[in-house]
Structure formats: structure tokens, C-alpha cells
Amino acid sequence: MSMIELHDIRKTYTRPTGETVNAVAGVSLAIERGEFVAITGTSGSGKSTLMNILGLLDRPTVGRYTFDGDNVATLGVREQARFRNARVGFVFQAFHLLPRTSALENVELPLLYSDRKSVDGLGRKALEAVGLGDRMQHTPSELSGGQQQRVAIARALVNEPDLLLADEPTGNLDARSADEVMTILGDLNRSGRTIVLVTHDAAMAAHAQRVVRIENGVLA
């Protein structure tokens, strides 16, 4: 049994005009624990929808999604929130850091919604893991783009999730910062973290062990 098993996942949207769009049109995919998978595709190919479904930010219209053997596609809204909090870490292209808020407080954000009794030191540990132990009190505007994305990675890791989902994490970065971020993802994967990277950039996808290509909502 794989950690993640998607079976014939479909996602259909209805446009305001009444026209239906099959963003994901029957995807089956298995991801093993410890894998580093890249999902590539052009914009509009359905890769972001697929990532949202993997992270339980979105629900498939049809299909089965099991995570460690549990059917998670049918979880209630509260259970989905708990699942995202405890088992998934998200990294986004736009970082989504809170402005005028210290790096440490940004990293600790998921802990606000955690069931953990004690959260002491977790934020600090996560920031040190991405090499920003000396930037804890800096606000996002005082950090470079690469540093901001590392803060976002620390935030994704602070709750020790099973799965790290990165959606175009280097899209807003210069080449050097992009390399730094990919190096960190590679190191994380080598230390056992399961990573799914969504990107349109073949050079970034090359960092992954396996590349899955999606076109018009189906795997190519």
C-alpha cells in the first residue's frame, strides 16, 4: 500500500456561463512514502487543481483518495482542516507570509491551529533547519525573496507533516534563490520527507526522483 493512492480522480467546475470544465479528468496516481515527485504541465493543465486535491484544499467531484489507507476525500470540513494542519505542509509561489510579522511568528502560524499541548521551540527549530536561525525577528520586508520562501518552508515543516506540497515554489525567485530552495527540498527529501512539487519548469522538475506530466486534466 502506497502512502497516497489516487484512483480515477475527476474535478469538474461549472462556469457561470453554464459550461462545464473538466480540470482533472480521471487521474490515478500512487506516491510512496519518502518519494520526491514532480507534477509538471502547462498552465491550465490541471496541475494546481490536482495539488489542491492532494492537500485537501479542494474536493474531487469523483474518485477515491486514500492517505495511509484512510479514505480522506470524504472527510468533513473540520477533519479536513485537522488533516491539513497535522499531515500536510504547503509551500506557495507567492510565499503568503503575514506582513509586518516576524519570521518566527509566521513559522508558528500552523501551531495556532494545532492540537499539540506544547509548541515551545518548534518554530525556532524549523527556522534553524532552513538556515534562518539568525533571522527570527525579521519581518518579510526585511528578508530577500529566497529567505522569505525559506521561512515559508519552515512554516510548512513546523508541524512535522507527512507530506510537503510545493506549488511553483521558485516561480517568484531569481536563479540563485531558486537553487537554494531546491537544494533545501532535496535535503529534506534525503532526510525522509515525502515531497510533491508542482511546476511548469523542467529544470526544477529535474530535482525530483520521478516526474509526472499532466495535460488537459489527464496524466500523459
Add this chain to the structure above:
Amino acid sequence: MNGRLVRHSFRSMRRYKLRSAFIMLGSFVGAAALTLVVATGQAAERKVLTTVEQLFGASSIVVMAGGTQLLSGARGNAARLTLDDLEAVSDALPRIEAWDPQQALPNASVRAEGATATARILGASERSEQVWNRGVARGAYFDAPDVARSARVALIGETVAHELFADADPLGAELLIGNVPFRVVGVLERFGTDLHGMDRDDEIVIPISTMMRRVLNVDTIAAAKILVRDPSDVATTAKDVERVLRERHALAAGRPNDFAIISATGVQKMVDKTQRTLALYLPLAAAIVLLVAAIVAATLMLASVNERVSEIGLRRAVGARVEDVQLQFVVETAATMLLGALAGIVAGCILAQLAANRLHLGDVLSWRAALVVLAVSAITGVLAGVVPARRAARLDPATALR
């Protein structure tokens, strides 16, 4: 309740300083106005009650010359109230325990040994001590023979004593009211200021007969206070007084009184009515200010929600439940309003005390007023947060992050 999340939401005030400042300004003004009104209202009510008590007591009736003067203007010569009128009333009605006539001269200049002062001169009978419940601190009250022979004796208040005689003993000294010389026989008990803020120690009391003949040269009195033996008889006695006076003034049925009768119960009713009106409308007006502040807060917070769509999406992505997002925005709104309100309560208390000092209302600080305003602010704050919180909670996380 999630303590970590609540503390985190409190800190958002610092992240959005301008927004927080505007919300605080609104609740500051609202809470200050409400505190001011509630605190001074309470103090004014206390002051009115004690003054009515001081002036009237439960068992008195005041007769004033001139009928419904306040509404229809002075009646000039038609308004005659004489000592004989009151003698007749007193003889006819055995329920009356005592009565005291009054004539007053508001701003008389008085002199003594080179010093001058301005004082209110009151003409009264020797029964004034009993009827008005104010005696002398030093010396002795003038007596019935003094009144009978229009003696030139005076009782002076502490303010007058200080102005005319400084630290010297005024007893036995001479003073001039206009050009009429008087001998000081007593110093009145301290009274302080009355409801109108008038210094009642800036007074000189002389026999009514002396006042009428030697000072004012009139044969009428301005008013009289009547004490009734049993407080429960005040209402009926007031009617009897009215009947006797109408007979003596030969007023035909249907013609209005050419005098006015005020009793403690009547004054109490009037005061109660005024108080009720004030107690209702002033706080209502102040509460509307707070309501407007809440609407402003809700609008600013809605704008904040619209500006922070991706933040809300992110929070949902990292595990915030719908109710966590709601709680955050309610706490942000309520905490900001409450902080402004706390400052407003302090400012309101200070303003109330300043106003009270000018109006001689005494101490106005009241925990009850502060707690009421705090509770009202907290409730409006939470209500103001509900709409933005619901808007925030309705956002779909995947859409919000796009």
C-alpha cells in the same frame, strides 16, 4: 477557546496600525461620551435629591407670590402676598406646625469698617431656624421681639464674615446694608453651594420686618415656607392653603391663582420626570455614537478582510477551521474597540469630574458607570466583528489562495 489564537489576534492591532487607530478613535469617543453622561447623570441625580431634601424635607409647602410666574411672566401689583395672608392660613389650618416668610435682595452691597462685599440679603422670621433647619454656628438667632420691633440685627454667613471681617470676630460688630446700620448677632451654620451653584454662605439673614420696612420698603413678602406636622398631610394641607389664599384674594372661580404652591412631593415628581427623561435620552444619544463607532469598525474590518483574502486562505491551508477564522476576526474587532473604549472611559471619567467640579456635583467617579460602559463597548465590539468574521469564514480556501 484557543488561547494562542486569541493572543495572536490581539497582536494584529499592531500589524494594522491605521485601521486600529480609526476603530479605536470611534470607540474612544463613544465610550467617553457614554461615560460622561452616565457618570454626571448619576451625580446630578444624587445632588438634586440631597438638595430637595435640604430645601424642603418631606413635610413642607412653599407659597410664592405671583402665581405661575415662570410660565406667564410677572403679575406686578396683582401679585400680593402678605404676612396677614400667611397669619390667616396658619390660624385656619391646625395641621401647620410653623411657617416662615421670606423677602430677598439678591445683590446688596454691604460694608463694615472699610471693607465692602456683595451678599444676598434674606428677610426671615425667628422661626426660620426651625423651618429652614439652619441655625447659627456662633452667637444667637434673633428672636420674636427682635422681629416685632424691626431690630437692626443680622446673621451673616461664613463667606460674608470672611470678606468683611477677615479673621476678626464679627460678633457684635457693625455693618451697613445700603446705608442702614446693623449689628451682627450670629454667624450662620455652613451650607456650601446649592443646586444652582450659588454660595449659600454668602448670605445675610435679617428680621423680615426690618427687611420690609427699612431695606426694601414694601408691605408684601416674596414667599413663605410652611411646615406640616405630619408628612402624610402635605397634599391635603397644600389644597387647604390654596383655598384659604383664594378666598382672601377674592379670586372668582375659574380665575388662576395669583400665587404658586410647591410641595416636596410636587418637586419630587418634577425632578423624577426630568431625571427619567435625562436618564433615558442622554445615554441613548451617547450609545448612538458608540453604535456609529461599531458600524465604522465593521466597515473597516470588512475592508481588512477583503485585503487579507490570501492570508485567510493561507490560514485555512495550514489548518484553521472555519470557527478559528471567525474567532480571529471577532477578537481583532472587539479587542481594538475595547482598547479604544478603555481609554474613552478614562477620558470620560476625567471630563465628568471636570464638569462636576464646575457644577458643584461632588465626586462622580463610579465603578458602576465604568463597568456598564465597558460591558456595552464589549458587546458592540463583538457585534461589529460578526459581519466581517462571517465574510472571512465564507471564503473558499483554494479560491482565496489563487
